[in-house]
Amino acid sequence: MLDGFWTRIDHVGDRPALLLSSRPAITYRELADRVASLSRELGTSKKLVAIEAAQSEHSIIAYLAALAGGHAVALLPPEDGVASSSFMERFAPEIVYRREGGRWRLTETNLGSRDVAMHADLALMLVTSGSTGSGKAVRLSKTAVAANAEQIADYLGLHPGDIGALVLPFHYSYGLSVLNSHLAVGAAVWMPGTSVLEPTFLDDFRAARCTNFAGVPHSYELLEQRGFRQQRYPDLRFMTVAGGRMEPEAVRRYHGWLQGAGQRFYVMYGQTEATARIAYVPPERLPGSADRIGIAVPGGELWLVDDQGVTITGTDVAGELVYRGPNVMLGYAEARQDLAGGADIEELRTGDLATRDENGLFRITGRLRRMSKIGGVRLGHDALETALAAKGIAAAVVGNDQQLLAAFTGPQDEKVVREALAMLACIGLPQVRAIALRELPRLANGKIDYEQLRLRMEEPPAREKATVISLFREVFFPLQVSPQDNFAELGGDSLRYLELTVGLERLLGTVPDGWEKMSVGALSALSHSTSARRTIASDILLKSIAILLVVLHHATPWPIPGGAGTMLVLCGYGLARFQSSALFAGDLRRFLRPLGLVLWPYYLVVLGFSIAWGAIPWASVFLVGNLGFAQPGRHEMLPYLYWFVETFAQLLLLWGTLFAVPPVRRFAVRDPFRFGMLLLAFAVLAHFVIPALWPVGQRQIFTLAWVLHLAVFGWCAAFANSAGKRLAVIAAGCAVMPLMAYTGGNWAGSWILYGMQVPVLAVLLYLPRVRLPALLAAVSVSIATASYHIYLLHRILPEVIFDTGNPKIFTAPLPVAISVASGLVTGILAYRLQRRMMLGHQLWRGLRQLARRLRYVPAGRRRTLLGAGAAFAREQHGSRVSP
Structure with a gap:
């Protein structure tokens, strides 16, 4: 058995242990004295001690005193009368330690059953399921508590100089693990006594010289709201996230930001049944493994089993995740008599479905148990059904990690049931829905058909006008x-x-x-x-401005170059933001999938020109018309203005080829910004070398080699997640753009084209969102989303309507206005038509799949399934579709 950290706190001396805003730091020496004093008050015979787990030195000292005295500790949520009453009734603790009248009091309850002796190994009890009154308590041994503290300290590399921020609830196993792991190494814990929402939190965090921060995904969303990453924290060493799935993009964002300052980001996975932590992703595996839970904690073992309990040895095969380690619980408890038992299990069936990749990292894919985790709180659907039944509501509960749904029968109003479920689950109404049914759907064996109810969750709820x-x-x-x-x-x-x-x-x-x-x-x-005002992403505004410049460039005698250059910068920016995950995973099929959406409208244009010319422009068919060996006049390729599509396709192929090389991909995954800066140096070199090796005259401006550096600048801007990196991109832009302007002809248009890209980069780097009048924002969004179709079609109508060979056409106001307006309108209409066609195709595919499945579905369920499909169609198309 491990020696518990609570037995060693008197060995640390005068190093700070607890940092509080309301008083001087509590040293380990003072902490040890106060723990010993309270431990003597608790006595020597083993008792169950229920503690109100507030963020207070008093509750922590009581927790340590109970452990040091060999008692069993139950940590209860503060100021939660329902949870406290339920626990007292079911487990009859001998001692309660809580605030009464503003003071902390130790009270003997005389409730403990003398006939039920607690097991010698029982050290800690944590309730897992909200405050429904019927949640199970997890029984944890001394070994489990001590072992998990050591495991966490091991893989995080905690040392006595660390200061951890304890902002999570103390009765929550994740928050408790922060305290335990720091005390295990003689480190300090900062307890702000306020939430992340406080305006002074960031300043207090910095002043406390915290070296690490532990939060759930919601915590990081709050930090973003507070501008956390826009400030510096010289003492910060690492940050951790657990308590639910963090979006991979957010993981990559924080990993990149921390890595830029030589710090680390840990993605972790755990369950209360394993004391706290089960797995973690080593930071060196990020950002490429941002959607994984990682590997087992030191001393633990993870594997997968199939439905028959047989171990799965292959990769990318889903099965239930199983964990074995010294931190696994003794078992569950629902009443006092359960506390007498020893270990019921040797390995933990997590109830989560997962796969293992070729690198040995696990990824959660779903859940076997009927359970949701909302806001870090685990909610058992069966327990919620039982609690609703106790209120006279016959309901079936389903849910995911965003929402709960209660389907019920009876006279109750939906609003009443919804409010009851929200109160029982202790979550807000926005995460709860209720629907009244004449009868609950059932399977042939009479059991509730929960799968059918999950389909109902997809139906959009009726909403009243919000205020x-x-x-x-x-x-x-x-x-x-x-x-x-x-x-x-x-x-x-x-x-x-x-x-x-x-x-x-x-x-x-x-x-x-x-x-x-x-x-x-x-x-x-x-x-x-x-x-009247609306905030939009700055790249959307830039895209709309860029395509307007392209249209004006081709419709007037006063060309303003630079629009296409900005679009290329935004291409690289978009690759980094939206497709880097596929590149980092080496999934080139997923990476190149959007190319199909780009090419099929382009090939319709190719078809139109082929019919008009009576000849097929083969160079454009194979996307090589910009390489200089074909001529539009000979109908071998489309007009030169379509060079952008060919260059974009070549750009994707080049990027995909680079990431198909494992060493290149591994380097880019480790440091995407450095990869981008090295690629930028290569692109600048290629700008000068390749035209010299393959001279095509003035047509070199349409080649990928000539413009590659613009797209690479966009990639670097997207991964510039620190002040130093942002400054490096701006400095590179200020050096490269004048060089390109000078060597690109040294004329006014060249200087405008390249000079424009420096402020474009500055906007992307320092102004991610812009606030505009609502109408202007709506117009910008419409133009930006249709920008590609505008590019393809903006010259079609003017070429048909006007004699574009006559120079006067480009100076007369009416033809110019018609050319610009028709280019925008035709592009927007074409984009909306393509979107409707895509949605129709998706609907058709879905209906075909549904029809195939309905052949194997009992007749009684078909109408409900069709109704769900019709609701989906109405939501997607905004049209009337009957079941």
């Missing part, structure tokens, strides 16, 4: 919200903050600074005054 006050009432249910209340006074937390931020952006167009301290009435008054 600011209705949004607050939804999010803060069951609290009564008045116009005088504000977010801070209502006790808002991180999950509610995010819900309201998104909702207020939808209602107001933008969220004012300090909104959390503005009254609901004041926010409501902003509804009309701020709705």
Whole structure:
């Protein structure tokens, strides 16, 4: 058995242990003295000690004192009367330690059953399922608690000089693991006593000299809202995330930002049944493994089993994830008598479906158990059904990690059931739905058909017109919200903050600074005054400006070059943002899939020219017309303006080829920014060398070699996630762009073309979002989304309508206006037509698959399935589709 860290705190001396905002630091020496004193009060006979797990030195000292005295500790959520009463009734603790009247008191309850002696190994109890009143408690041994603290400290590389930020709930196994692992190595824990929402949090975090931060995915979304990555933290060594799936893009974002400063980001996976941690992704495996949970913690073992319990040895084969290690629980407990037993299990069936890749890293693909994890809280669907039944509601509960749905029968109103479920689950109304059914769907054996209910979750809910006050009432249910209340006074937390931020952006167009301290009435008054403005991504605005410049360039005698150059910068920027995950995974098929969407409208244009000319422009068919050996005049290729499509296709093929080489891909995965800067040097060299080796005269401006550096600049801008990297991109732009302008003819147009790209890079680097009048924002979005189709078609109508060989056509205001307007309109209409065709194709494929499956479905279920399909169609097309 491992020697528990709680037995060693008196060996550390005067090093700080707990850092609190309300008082001087508590040293390990002081902590040891106070733990020993309280331990003597608890006595020597083993007791169950229930502790209100507030973020307070008192609850931590009580926790350590109970462990040091050989007692069993139960950590209960603070200020939760329902959870506390339920635990007291079921487990009858001998001692309760909690706040009463503002003071911490140790109270003997006389509830403990003298006939039930607790097992000698039992050290800790954590309840896993919200406050439904029927959640199971996990029984953890001394060995498990001590072992997991050592495991975590091992792979994180914790040392006595570390200071961890404890912002997570103490009764939550993840938050508890932060405390345990730091105490295990003699490190310090900072307890701010406030949430990440506080305006002073970032300054306090820096002032405390924290070396690490542990959060759930919602914590990182809050940090983004606070501009966390725009500031410097000289003492920060690493950050960790667990408690739910973090989006791979967010993982890559934080990994890149931390890596740029020589710091680390850890993605972790765990369950309370394994004390806290089961697996982690070594930082060197990021960003390429951003969607993985990684490998087993030191001393643990992970594997997969199939439905028959047979071990799966192959890669990329789904099975249930199983874990074995010293940190696995003794078992569950539902009543006091369960505390007498020893270990019920040797290995933990996690209930999660996973696969293992060729590198030995595991990835979660789904769940076997009926369970959701919303806001870091695990919610058992069966327990929620039982709790609803106790209220007289016959319901079946399904859900995912975003939402719960209760399908019920009976006279209750949907609103009542929805509110009851939200209260039982302790989550907000936005994450809860309820639907009334005449009868619950059942399988042939009489069991509830949960799969059919999951289909109902896909149906869009009917929504009333939202207002600011209705949004607050939804999010803060069951609290009564008045116009005088504000977010801070209502006790808002991180999950509610995010819900309201998104909702207020939808209602107001933008969220004012300090909104959390503005009254609901004041926010409501902003509804009309701020709705005339909208925030959009800066690359969308740049794309719309770029395509407008291209259209003007081809429609007027006053060409403004630079639009196509900006579009190439944005191509590289888009590759990095939206397709790098496929490149890093070596999935070239997924990477090249968007090329098909680009090429088929292009080939329609090729077909049109072929019919008009009576000849096939083979060079354009094979996307090599820009290489200089074909002529539009001989109908061997399309007009020169279509060079951009050929260059873009060649760009994708080049990028895909590079990442098909394993050493190149591994280097790019480790440091995508450095890869980009090296590729930029190659692209600048290619700009001068390849035209010399393959001279094609002035047509060299249409070749990939001539413009490759522009796309690479976009890639570098997307991965410039630190101040130093952003400055490096700007410096490179200021050096390269004048060189290109000078060697590209040294004329005004060349200087405009390349000079424009430096401010374009600056906008991408330093102004990721821009605020515009709502109408201008809507127009920009429409033009940007249709930019490719505008590029393809903007010269078709002018060429048909006007004699473009007559120079006067390009100077007369009416022909110029018609040329520009027709180019924009035809492109937008073509884009919308293609989108409708794609949606129709998806719907047709879905209906064909549904029809094939219906042949094997009992007749009684077909109508429900068809109804779900019709609802999906209505949502996608906005049209009336009957079941």
